[in-house]
Amino acid sequence: MNTFSLKKLFFFEKTPLNLLMAVLTVGLLAAFFAGVANYILHGHHAYNVTRQHPWGLLISMYVFFVVSSTGLCIISSIGHVFGIKEFQQIGKRAIAGAIITISSGFAVIAFEIGHPVTMMIYNVLTPGLTSAIWWMGTLYGLYLTFICLEFFFLAVKEHHTLSKIFGICGLLVGLAAHSNLGAVFGFLVSRPSANGVFYPVYFILSAMITGCYLIFLMYGFRYKMNFPDKVQVMLVKLSKILGMLLAVLIFFEIWKILTALYGDMPERAATILHAVQHPNFWLGELTLGMLIPFTVILLSNAQAIKATVYASILGMVGIFFMRYGLVHDTLLYPMTTLKRAEYELAPTFVEYFPSITEFAIGLGGIGLSLFLYYIADKVFNLDETEGAHH
Amino acid sequence: MARYGMALNYKSCINCRACESACKEENGVLLLKDHYRIWVGVKEAEGEFPNISIASQTYHPSQCQHCSNAPCQMVCPTNATYYGTDGMVMVDPVKCILCTYCINACPYDARYVDQRTMTVDKCTFCSDTRLAAGETTTACQATCPTKVRVFGDLDDPKSEISQLLANKEYRQVKEHLGTKPKLFYIV
Ligand code: SF4
Numbered sequence: 001m002n003t004f005s006l007k008k009l010f011f012f013e014k015t016p017l018n019l020l021m022a023v024l025t026v027g028l029l030a031a032f033f034a035g036v037a038n039y040i041l042h043g044h045h046a047y048n049v050t051r052q053h054p055w056g057l058l059i060s061m062y063v064f065f066v067v068s069s070t071g072l073c074i075i076s077s078i079g080h081v082f083g084i085k086e087f088q089q090i091g092k093r094a095i096a097g098a099i100i101t102i103s104s105g106f107a108v109i110a111f112e113i114g115h116p117v118t119m120m121i122y123n124v125l126t127p128g129l130t131s132a133i134w135w136m137g138t139l140y141g142l143y144l145t146f147i148c149l150e151f152f153f154l155a156v157k158e159h160h161t162l163s164k165i166f167g168i169c170g171l172l173v174g175l176a177a178h179s180n181l182g183a184v185f186g187f188l189v190s191r192p193s194a195n196g197v198f199y200p201v202y203f204i205l206s207a208m209i210t211g212c213y214l215i216f217l218m219y220g221f222r223y224k225m226n227f228p229d230k231v232q233v234m235l236v237k238l239s240k241i242l243g244m245l246l247a248v249l250i251f252f253e254i255w256k257i258l259t260a261l262y263g264d265m266p267e268r269a270a271t272i273l274h275a276v277q278h279p280n281f282w283l284g285e286l287t288l289g290m291l292i293p294f295t296v297i298l299l300s301n302a303q304a305i306k307a308t309v310y311a312s313i314l315g316m317v318g319i320f321f322m323r324y325g326l327v328h329d330t331l332l333y334p335m336t337t338l339k340r341a342e343y344e345l346a347p348t349f350v351e352y353f354p355s356i357t358e359f360a361i362g363l364g365g366i367g368l369s370l371f372l373y374y375i376a377d378k379v380f381n382l383d384e385t386e387g388a389h390h
Numbered sequence: 391m392a393r394y395g396m397a398l399n400y401k402s403c404i405n406c407r408a409c410e411s412a413c414k415e416e417n418g419v420l421l422l423k424d425h426y427r428i429w430v431g432v433k434e435a436e437g438e439f440p441n442i443s444i445a446s447q448t449y450h451p452s453q454c455q456h457c458s459n460a461p462c463q464m465v466c467p468t469n470a471t472y473y474g475t476d477g478m479v480m481v482d483p484v485k486c487i488l489c490t491y492c493i494n495a496c497p498y499d500a501r502y503v504d505q506r507t508m509t510v511d512k513c514t515f516c517s518d519t520r521l522a523a524g525e526t527t528t529a530c531q532a533t534c535p536t537k538v539r540v541f542g543d544l545d546d547p548k549s550e551i552s553q554l555l556a557n558k559e560y561r562q563v564k565e566h567l568g569t570k571p572k573l574f575y576i577v
């Protein structure tokens with residue numbers, strides 16, 4: 001832990017990039033609190049969710065954050081738990097990031113769940129053991145505890161064995177929690193486009209990709225693109241892993257879409273066809289989230305680290321659309337196809353666009369993450385401790 | 391213990407929506423856009439002139455199906471949605487955390503958020519209003535001018551609904567999902 005004072009805490013070098021990040025952080029944080037204030041005043045009326053589209057941007061952002069957290073945890077475990085030497089240096093930074101992102105996720109979801117306090121009480125008193133949300137929530141609570149302990153023994157009171165033990169526990173529980181989050185969608189018998197094994201598996205895969213993007217971003221910012229050799233070597237390896245993961249993801253997606261369209265099964269085919277034609281998918285999720293980063297890695301044979309850092313920014317934008325699409329596409333198809341009044345048209349795909357408040361809280365959560373990361377970076381030494389061999 | 395269900399002679403429905411009003415009145419459902427426990431679906435006539443099928447234009451009264459294998463109950467993290475007495479699927483507003491998972495999970499669009507309690511609400515077959523007061527009919531049934539609705543105990547072989555289902559052909563909605571719904575559309 002570093003010694004720090006308030007003055008030190010808010011002092012940073014005034015480079016254009018730093019200033020930009022500071023403005024971004026403060027702006028997003030302000031948006032978050034403004035959104036929360038509006039929610040407190042107007043409740044769920046401040047959101048654009050409806051009976052036919054009960055989940056919206058906030059659920060997407062929750063998924064976005066916890067996917068980031070799980071991804072960072074998995075990627076950090078390559079060095080920290082599995083002992084691959086080059087990756088041991090990312091342990092502390094990645095776990096700090098994992099704690100921060102999941103905390104932001106919890107902050108966002110607290111304003112989506114109508115009664116978060118009731119949840120804590122009745123999750124314990126009358127647990128719904130057949131509910132994927134129950135398992136996901138409970139396991140994520142446990143996961144947060146484990147990774148906090150892991151971080152404590154990594155960065156505060158260094159203890160190699162304990163940090164490794166909690167690291168393994170965090171990893172296993174995180175994987176279980178995260179695939180359960182996939183199952184929240186995969187278990188929906190009412191939604192043929194989401195129902196099935198795809199989401200639980202794909203969640204883990206896309207989490208690893210998100211983790212890689214975030215590590216690139218954190219290191220790109222940390223070293224301002226002037227990477228020491230040791231970091232360069234690690235990032236080249238990470239880039240190769242990322243390339244492989246992206247290839248697998250693209251392969252998965254192709255087969256998911258083909259299977260959904262093949263045979264034109266009712267509801268499923270129409271939903272997926274509608275979804276893939278939307279720019280959110282082909283431009284956001286596919287081009288930004290997968291193809292551009294993949295092309296950069298492929299063409300440079302994983303050597304162009306700086307370009308990969310920039311591609312990771314696009315990658316994260318793509319990941320946002322991926323999460324948004326996950327929720328929106330699942331709810332696209334109307335559950336009753338008959339119209340309810342004589343002079344209206346029969347229901348077609350359900351429409352939804354987030355309200356200002358939803359944007360403010362959801363994207364504001366990113367400000368929360370940036371702010372907490374800034375603080376963590378000041379308070380703790382997130383680089384590998386010199387001479388320590390883990 | 392009974393096992394309540396409802397048969398619907400939907401071909402007799404004239405889309406007067408007296409049932410919608412009666413339900414709102416009896417159960418105090420708010421007059422807001424997304425607030426309805428029951429509704430009448432309008433199916434338009436099929437075919438093109440001159441072969442328009444008049445018979446295909448029908449009205450489909452609908453509501454919570456009180457599924458015997460209810461997806462909404464399975465997904466509820468706090469057991470706020472539970473199987474009550476007489477096989478009815480109920481929501482306990484004290485335990486509901488408003489995660490709205492059940493709204494996503496219901497294949498029939500039967501649930502909505504009640505703006506007063508900020509918990510999930512849906513048709514209860516009038517169990518807490520009329521049945522609790524000793525009545526044997528639901529509000530929608532009692533008010534229906536063309537006697538579309540027959541509410542009763544599926545386990546009692548002598549009940550009107552059991553007789554009807556034994557003697558008539560019926561179909562159910564999204565049966566293939568395995569929800570075992572308890573609304574029966576008499577054809
Ligand atoms: S119709 Fe919907 S709300 Fe009613 S029991 Fe079935 S799944 Fe639940």
Ligand code: SF4
Pocket residue numbers: 465466467468469470471481485486487488489490491492493510
């Ligand atoms: S909204 Fe309420 S009733 Fe529905 S699943 Fe969540 S806690 Fe259960």
